[in-house]
Amino acid sequence: MTPSTDLNIPLFERAKALIPGGVNSPVRAFKAVGGTPRFVKRAQGAYFWDANDQRFIDYIGSWGPMILGHGHPAVLEAVQKAALEGFSFGAPTEREVELAEEILSLVPSMEMIRLVSSGTEAGMSAIRLARGATGRSKFIKFEGCYHGHADSLLVKAGSGLATFGNATSAGVPPEVVQHTIVLEYNNIPQLEEAFALHGRELACVMIEPIAGNMNLVRASVPFMKRCRELCTEYGALLVLDEVMTGFRVALGSAQSVYAKSIPGFQPDLTVLGKVIGGGMPLAAFGGPRAIMEHLAPLGGVYQAGTLSGNPVATACGLATLREIQKPDFFDALSARTRSLVDGLQAAADAEGVPFCGDCEGGMFGFFLLPELPQNYAQVLKTDSARFNQLFHGLLDRGIYIAPALYEAGFVSAAHTADDVAATVTAAREVFKTLSK
Numbered sequence: 541m542t543p544s545t546d547l548n549i550p551l552f553e554r555a556k557a558l559i560p561g562g563v564n565s566p567v568r569a570f571k572a573v574g575g576t577p578r579f580v581k582r583a584q585g586a587y588f589w590d591a592n593d594q595r596f597i598d599y600i601g602s603w604g605p606m607i608l609g610h611g612h613p614a615v616l617e618a619v620q621k622a623a624l625e626g627f628s629f630g631a632p633t634e635r636e637v638e639l640a641e642e643i644l645s646l647v648p649s650m651e652m653i654r655l656v657s658s659g660t661e662a663g664m665s666a667i668r669l670a671r672g673a674t675g676r677s678k679f680i681k682f683e684g685c686y687h688g689h690a691d692s693l694l695v696k697a698g699s700g701l702a703t704f705g706n707a708t709s710a711g712v713p714p715e716v717v718q719h720t721i722v723l724e725y726n727n728i729p730q731l732e733e734a735f736a737l738h739g740r741e742l743a744c745v746m747i748e749p750i751a752g753n754m755n756l757v758r759a760s761v762p763f764m765k766r767c768r769e770l771c772t773e774y775g776a777l778l779v780l781d782e783v784m785t786g787f788r789v790a791l792g793s794a795q796s797v798y799a800k801s802i803p804g805f806q807p808d809l810t811v812l813g814k815v816i817g818g819g820m821p822l823a824a825f826g827g828p829r830a831i832m833e834h835l836a837p838l839g840g841v842y843q844a845g846t847l848s849g850n851p852v853a854t855a856c857g858l859a860t861l862r863e864i865q866k867p868d869f870f871d872a873l874s875a876r877t878r879s880l881v882d883g884l885q886a887a888a889d890a891e892g893v894p895f896c897g898d899c900e901g902g903m904f905g906f907f908l909l910p911e912l913p914q915n916y917a918q919v920l921k922t923d924s925a926r927f928n929q930l931f932h933g934l935l936d937r938g939i940y941i942a943p944a945l946y947e948a949g950f951v952s953a954a955h956t957a958d959d960v961a962a963t964v965t966a967a968r969e970v971f972k973t974l975s976k
């Protein structure tokens with residue numbers, strides 16, 4: 541494809557004249573990797589087609605929601621049926637009760653749930669609820685964890701903010717983030733020190749349990765255990781942001797993964813998004829009844845939304861959640877994802893490229909580093925120029941990974957062994973060309 545025949549280029553020019561940066565969310569702009577974003581025409585299964593009708597194997601899946609792949613027949617049918625019944629009512633529906641029942645049955649730490657429309661809204665509301673329920677203002681977040689773009693959370697976040705090299709967004713006054721304490725991920729002594737200093741003023745600790753906004757970095761089991769213990773000891777709430785990991789890494793979400801190593805482990809509040817909407821704007825937050833009853837109209841913490849619990853989005857989410865509960869779904873998804881990470885590792889080893897990867901369920905990450913990073917500072921040691929070379933080499937071969945090294949990747953149930961093999965073959969070709 542020459543620049544003169546690439547139809548993505550004029551589309552991007554048109555978009556840039558009308559939409560800041562030509563995109564409606566910064567990470568889509570290819571700013572970190574350079575070049576022209578692919579404008580998607582349509583998608584099916586594990587693939588999408590761009591403006592040139594070129595096919596790509598899609599390892600982003602709308603940044604996580606498309607766990608079944610694109611256009612799953614059961615989901616399509618549910619959405620079409622719901623759309624015929626009405627787009628939005630601004631009044632309760634049976635379907636949102638069904639979705640609440642379905643989610644609560646799968647994540648036992650939640651007794652009640654509130655549906656919203658984006659992960660940002662859910663995270664922001666969870667912080668307000670934690671503050672309202674505890675009567676405290678301060679909270680802890682960790683460097684490299686992204687919890688959406690609410691003002692008080694937009695400090696040393698990963699994902700798009702990392703790409704743009706800003707610690708905090710412009711437009712966020714210092715007073716708004718004065719109660720946000722930012723600590724290093726996986727640093728137990730620092731966490732203990734912060735609790736010793738501020739423990740009784742803390743409303744909550746908010747954490748991505750398996751952080752997907754600094755590529756993929758797991759909270760170590762001892763670190764997560766200490767977060768839980770300290771929150772309990774000081775009366776702060778532990779808020780797990782499972783917008784990305786929820787129903788993506790396991791049927792019981794990341795909290796079920798930690799519960800295997802930390803007996804009885806449960807967060808106080810859980811924030812969900814992405815998979816629970818199956819690709820439609822839907823997110824949620826939930827927890828024990830005693831905390832959730834602080835929300836309006838029962839309690840004094842206000843939270844609302846015109847489109848919350850939207851009937852078409854809830855139909856899409858419900859159909860998706862029903863599919864992922866089918867026998868062996870997560871075993872098969874995990875095995876496919878593992879085969880991708882192992883294949884990439886073998887290809888990199890064969891070409892002498894430093895590489896390490898990790899995965900859980902249908903979420904994966906990799907680094908052009910010899911060892912897996914444990915925190916954001918270590919992630920920053922990745923050579924971004926080499927990552928960009930890898931990104932474009934794969935893109936030229938029809939493989940679409942996230943256009944930034946701070947993002948996790950996603951495998952869906954629609955990805956086949958052939959898709960993985962084609963990806964590994966392409967990656968080996970690119971590894972050969974990487975400057976050593």
Ligand SMILES: Cc1ncc(COP(=O)(O)O)c(C=O)c1O
Pocket residue numbers: 658659660661663686687688689748752753781782783784813814823
């Ligand atoms: C862990 C996490 N929390 C919150 C968000 C915000 O969700 P949304 O983009 O739906 O606002 C995202 C993704 O953007 C995320 O990955």
Ligand SMILES: N[C@H](C=O)CCC(=O)O
Pocket residue numbers: 565566567568603686699700752753784947
């Ligand atoms: N890293 C973000 C969410 O997971 C990427 C999605 C976005 O902000 O557009």
